[in-house]
Amino acid sequence: MKRFLIFAILSLGVILSVAPAAAQEPITIAASQFTGNFRKNLTFQVEAQSSANITQVELLMEFDGNPGNFRAAAKFDPGKQVRAVYDWNLEQKYLPPGVAGKFWWEIADSAGNKKSSDKKSFRVEDNRVKWQMLAESRFALYWSGGDAAFGKAIFERAVRAMDALQKDTGVTIEHQLQIFLYDKRADFLGALEPVVNDWVGGRAYTEHGITLINVSANNLSYGLVATPHELTHLIIHRMLGDIGRAGFPRWVDEGLAMYYEFVPPALEPEYETLLKRAIQNDTLLPLRTLSGNFATDARQASLSYAQSFSVIDFIYRRYGKDKMTQVLLEFKQGNGADAVFRKVLGADTEGLEAAWRQDVGAKPRVIPTRSSAAPTPFPTFGLSTDATSTPAPRAPTTIASAATPAPAPTSAPRASGNPISQLCGGAFGAIALGVLVPVLYRRRGAR
């Protein structure tokens, strides 16, 4: 027994003395670095050596707040000592500013040795403009152009909006969201991917929890509403996920975003006037029509936003705030709109619409019979009346097919002239193995 113990101790001694030598792995990594040059490229470099020829160098990346990651072969001249480079071309594989994560390397040699490097951080920075920033746990606000008071006012409005949104709906924010307000239009357009239409006023990258908005430093009032509006979209879209978003009616999406622009909720006078007139003249749009894309016509688009707000406001008042939580959770499961509304509110889209119309003092809508209802009665509306009844889980290919936006808004100029002709461009992107698939959706734009 005693001899065995001594042997064991000796063995341990041998192992201990051998250990440092064993740590001398064949492959060693001398340097690993990241250089960003937004919006051209990101460069990842590594220097490594081995006792045998290095035959493979791969870059691996993971993105904060995004389950997708990325793997690609780096370029290098094979040898025992190599300098390998991976050039991420942002023109081809766009990433918005604010995207951050970790990168590391996997290296193999001809003797079968393998080595993974330590993970290092990277962040895509738009250094073409000078940023100011305010942040709390839920989101970070970056702005260019405006002074400290400009950013502070918007930040505080957004904080109040997020408090209200979370209190009402119970949604959580697990990963800090980022909002970038670009003062100059050229800087804003220069920050987006090359394919974006130039009428776009804001763009959201839901998978990364990032939104870019063009907010001029002399247009604080727009920044005050656009920021909480976009944050609401980001939070709701991230909560719903791909499956939930696919069947999510546009009017619920935009109605919620409008609802949290002001705390307490309020409809701006221009919208209020439009809505009142439509109620009086019996020209309200059918709620089902608002499930799909909103009109390209400026006035119809504005009315669509106003109605969306009004129906959300009605749901909160009539059914209680906790019902919205349930509605969102049902959509998250991939259920269709009518099924969701029936289950949670006890009425389908038309039933809900009838109750809402009564509440706001509108005449009951004459619902056409099936045969006469077939063509949409509103030719200015681009999209279907029934998009929500069959929510197919959205595959990347489906997203790609939607990448071209609905007809360009010829009748709705971006901003300047008409204060209520607003268009928002935005997009949510999905990143899978480095492929960013943008989806354009229409939103209110700069006024």
Ligand SMILES: [Zn+2]
């Ligand atoms: Zn919106």
